[in-house]
Amino acid sequence: MTQSAGSYSNTVLPFVLSITVGVAYRSQSSEGVSSLSSSPSNSLETQSQSLSRSQSMDIDTASCEKSMSQVDVDSGIENMEVEDSDRREKRTLAEKDSSSSSDVSEEQASHLICKILRVSWKEQDRDVIFLPSLAAEFQKNPRDVYSDFRDLIGQILMEALMMSTRSRDCNPFASLTATSQPITAARSPDRHLTLVPPSSQSGSPMMPCTGSFGASSLSSLGASGGGMTGDSGSDRFTIESCKETEMLNYLIERFDCVGMEERKAPKMCSQPAVSQLLSNIRSQCISHAALVLQGTLTQPRAPLQPSLLVPYMLCRNLPYGFIQELVRMTHQEEDVFKQIFVPILQGLTLAVKECSFDSDNFKFPLMALAELCEIKFGKTHPVCNLITSLPLWCPDPLSPGTGREIQSLSFLGAFFSLSVFAEDDTKVGDKFFSGPAITMENTRVVSQSLQHYLESARGDLFKILHNILLNGETREAALSYMAALVNRNVKKAQMQTDDKLVSTDGFMMNFLWVLQQLSMKIKLETVDALYIFHPKCRLNVSTEETRLNATMEDLKSWLTELHEDPSKFSEPKFPTECFFLTLHAHHLSILPCCRRYIRRLRAIRDLNRCFLVKVILKKLVRSKACADAGLLDENLLRRCLQFFSMVIQLILRMVEPAYPGVTLPLNPEIPKSFAALPEFYIEDVAEFLLFIVQYFPQVLYEPCTEDIVNFLVVFICSQNYIKNPYLIAKLVEVLFVTNPAVQPRTQRFFEMMENHPVSINQLVPALMKFYTDVEHTGATSEFYDKFTIRYHISTIFKSLWQNINHQGTFLEEFNSGKQFVRYINMLINDTTFLLDESLESLKRIHEIQEEMKNKEQWDQLPRDQQQSRQSQLTQDERVSRSYLALATETVDMFHILTKQVQKPFLRPVSMETCYTPACRAFKNDHNISDAVQ
Structure with a gap:
């Protein structure tokens, strides 16, 4: 390349800059772009310009820092509009003469620029990039080379980058010595985007990091035509070895060097002229990086090709403020912003798809x-x-x-x-x-x-x-x-x-x-x-979804009535x-x-x-x-429990507006808003409680435990509010699994439940009623389901009987309660059936076991018959074990009742109800004893 940087800009840059938010050169020509060689200037320029003439290209450090802060939003995210705390002060565009406003001479400023950008137009050296075109311009007429220092920085960067594009083997950055820790590259056979992170990964691409990015060593590596393999095995990210990578490495390190200079000489860099000069270097590095990322200096990148910047971001070793500035300088130009950041987003998506929790x-x-x-x-x-x-x-x-x-x-x-x-x-x-x-x-x-x-x-x-x-x-x-x-x-x-x-x-x-x-x-x-x-609910809740206490016709009728008056609804808030x-x-x-x-x-x-x-x-x-x-996960389960506690409070407030004050019985007129709720609102709470009690009971002890106790007691004692008996049965099962006889670690919870003021007077009658009502549930499996439900209730009764407060309720119910006779009748009938079935199962078990003992006769049976008999044996063992457990619990309950409260059983109606089934049960018990012996 023989033409100067200035003449190159006149022929190429009008096209380049028309499609980018780019290099902030002084714009004077009719196309909006001037020659990079214009009138001389002996002052440090403070003028800030942009291609679009609509935004400042200077770095506002304070603004960058403020942009990192986030507003702490509580529950009211509907009020998310945050105050604009990082509004920029408008800067004056008046030029200032360096001789009167600064102690920094033009020579010192030029030296600082060359030091940071690692360039020279005076002499060649192994640790700097020599700029022949700029050197020729200075020899010809040094006063006409640049109009201000921003112009000079732009010319330097443009010539350095264009030198890299001369040929495949030309890498002007190869002679530079790394000033900081390099990113190691690795070529992946599957061409996945990977990059070996440096040993210290505490830094952030948008936060200050302890280790800076060393671009020059990577650039020289890329020029030699290879990648470098790190020692981290499979934990790698791959970086593409190409001209654009060489340019980015150089620009990123030059951007970082500005920060290093500020840390090394904070007093000097705080001077307005020097600070403005450093700001110009930063903004020009970002502007040229934007050109590189768009492929403007080489060739446009394919739309679906991941951005070259992605590996640097994954490595988390970009200098502080680099990404923020790239966003700030491009986001107001929609096409440019998309051209740069859509490939970055696509690259991050591809990267995360390759990731797993195995590393x-x-x-x-x-x-x-x-x-x-x-x-x-x-x-x-x-x-x-x-x-x-x-x-x-x-x-x-x-x-x-x-x-x-x-x-x-x-x-x-x-x-x-x-x-x-x-x-x-x-x-x-x-x-x-x-x-x-x-x-x-x-x-x-x-x-x-x-x-x-x-x-x-x-x-x-x-x-x-x-x-x-x-x-x-x-x-x-x-x-x-x-x-x-x-x-x-x-x-x-x-x-x-x-x-x-x-x-x-x-x-x-x-x-x-x-x-x-x-x-x-x-x-x-x-x-x-x-x-x-x-009407504006985002959730699709099907009208066929089972409701707590409403048929499909009831629901449609109520919704029609509700939607007739739109004023009843306010705009949904977040x-x-x-x-x-x-x-x-x-x-x-x-x-x-x-x-x-x-x-x-x-x-x-x-x-x-x-x-x-x-x-x-x-x-x-x-x-x-x-x-x-x-x-x-304890933290996850605790958060789930806390949220379900909020759900419980919402539901209880619908049936009892005075909640947490609860008085039973509830209003006999069920609120339509409650009746129309999906059934799973309550079922999910019950299922989750069943799960944590069995597998993670320590989670149950939270401040929300009182709400859970209220929830269980209120709805078990208000069975008319829920039409599905199996949902009531699930709530009863929660009481069963929290019983200390079943789960010792939930004893304190069970004590809270049995000592609840409402529970003392209402729970026993409600459970006794449910014990009898569950005889007919409407399900095809109702005959067998009832035994499990009644087993749960009997276990709860045995524990409540130990509480002196509940004993009084039991005695009152036995002497004058409406459910007692039906309850006793069901108790004896269940005992009879369970013992009958258990006896039959035991007989079959005995027969098959005797057959299997006779090995010769067993081996003569066909294979399919052997499998059938073995399957029958397994089923009978399971059934007899289950039925005997249920029968034992029922007999124990009957024993407690007859031992502690004989008087109700001596009433004529009770004796007629109990005598025949009891005799049969006793006979079956005797037969089972004989069979076992």
């Missing part, structure tokens, strides 16, 4: 995106605006598998997909839970580490979504996306679901965690309980929308995970009896260990 590489793309979303100027988060404008922000559904679609195709889907569940990602189980000597202690330690990883990843996911919600321009898009995630995964709540059609458990659990954080400070007073009936999104997210995430966990444990127990399926068993055990890490 800590997952955190780099998450942290990079979180920090990009945090960058704001005034009230605007430019990157958040860009993300929500992407075509794949919330893509339209294309197939029946809408849940899996939105996870796979949406922009945030890849980031939310990180998971420890074996069904989602086999790498975690293979690495941490596949060793030959996996002990309980090892599993516990690994689970804690994985939970720490999850907490870290979810924290960044929260920052991303929170900033999109904070940004007023993107809040609506964020809420629409959140609602789409819920609505497209409604099938996940079904008992039998095709997992290929819905989002994965890990994805939904991550989404739930973020929603829990958003809901944490919501006050119930700000939540509209009628939101799911609101706390209301966020609360109900979180409620439905629990229904689609934590509860399906709990059910899958229980099914997995049952499968492990069953397979333990079979020696032919050890491979399947080993896989299930590994899957269970992964689920322990992902599901049995």
Whole structure:
């Protein structure tokens, strides 16, 4: 290249600068771009210019620092518009003469520029870049080379970068000695974007970091045509070796050198003239980096090609302020901003798709995106605006598998997909839970580490979504996306679901965690309980969804009446929308995970009896260990319990506006708003309580425990409010599993329940009534279901009988209660049936065992007949064990009653009811004793 930098700019730059927010050169020509060689200037210029003439290109350090701060938003994110605390002061554009305003001479300023940019036009040296074109200009007429120092910096950078494009082997930066720790590059055979992070990774691409970026050594490496392999094995990110990389390395290090200079000589750099000069160097480095990233100086990059800047961001070793300035200087030019940052977002998406919790590489793309979303100027988060404008922000559904679609195709889907569940990602189980000597202690330690990883990843996911919600321009898009995630995964709540059609458990659990954080400070007073009936409700609640106490016709009639007067509805606010999104997210995430966990444990127990399926068993055990890490997380379960406590309070306020003051019986007229609620609002609470009591009971002791006790007592004692008897049975089961005889670790909770003021007078009669009512539930399995339900009630009765306060209620009910005779009748009938069935089962068991003892006769039976008999034996053993347990509990209850309160049984009606069944029961008991002997 023989033409000077100045003449080159006249021929090339008008095109370059017309499509970029770029280099802030002095603009005087008719095209808006001047020659880089113009009138001389002996002063330090303070004039700030931009190509578009619409923004300042100077770095406002204070503004950058302020833009990093985030507003602490409580529950009222509907009021998210934050005060503009980082408004810039307008700068004067008047030129100042250096001789009168500064002690820095032009020679000193030129020396400082050359020192930072590592260039020279006077002499060649191995540690600087010699600029021949600029040298020729200075020899010809030194006073006409540049108009101000900003102009000079632009010429220097442009010539240095253009020297790199002369030929493939030409690398002007190869002679530079690294002034800081370099980023090591590695070529990946699969061409994935990877980069070996430096040993110190505490720095942030947007925060001050201890180790600076050493570009020159990497540039010289790239020139030699190779990549450098680090020692970190597979934990690498790959950086592309090309001319653009050489240029970026140089510009990034020059940007960093400004900060190093300020730290080394703070007094000198605080002088206005020097400070302005350093600011100009920074802004010019950013402007030229923008040109490089667009491919303007080489060739345009393919639209889907990841940005060259992504590896630097993943390495987290960019100098402080680099990304913020790149955003600030380009975000007002929409086309340029998209051209630079869309490839960055695509690159981060590709990077996170390659990550897993089997290493800590997952955190780099998450942290990079979180920090990009945090960058704001005034009230605007430019990157958040860009993300929500992407075509794949919330893509339209294309197939029946809408849940899996939105996870796979949406922009945030890849980031939310990180998971420890074996069904989602086999790498975690293979690495941490596949060793030959996996002990309980090892599993516990690994689970804690994985939970720490999850907490870290979810924290960044929260920052991303929170900033999109904070940004007023993107809040609506964020809420629409959140609602789409819920609505497209409604099938996940079904008992039998095709997992290929819905989002994965890990994805939904991550989404739930973020929603829990958003809901944490919501006050119930700000939540509209009628939101799911609101015309503008984002959630798709089917009219076919089972309701607490309303038929489909009742629901349609009430909704028609409700919607006749639109004035009844106020505009939905964020706390209301966020609360109900979180409620439905629990229904689609934590509860399906709990059910899958229980099914997995049952499968492990069953397979333990079979020696032919050890491979399947080993896989299930590994899957269970992964689920322990992902599901049995104390912090997660506590947050779920706290949220369900808010749900309980909302529901109780609907039936008793004076709550927490509760008086039973409740109003016999059931509020229509309560009756029309989906049944799963209460069922989910009960299911979650059943899960934690069995698998993580220590979580139960929270300040919200009192609400849970109120919830159980109120609805068990108000059975007319819930039409589904199986839902009442599930609440009764919660009382059963918290019984100290079943779960000793919940004794304090059970004591709270039995000493509850309402419980003392209302619980025993309500349970006795339910004991008799459950005889007919309307289900096809009602005959067998009732035995389990009554077993639960009998166990509760035995514990309540030990409480002197409840004894009085029992005696009162026995002497004058309406349910007593029916209760005793059911008790004896159940005992009779259970003993009969147990006897029959024991007889069959004895017969088959005798057959199997005769080995010769057994071997003569056909194979299919042997299998049939063995299957019958297993079934009879299970049935007899279950029926005998139920019968024992029933007989024990009958024994307690007849021993403690004989008088009610001596009434004529009681004797007639009890005598015949009792005699039969006694006879069966005698026969069973004989059979066992």
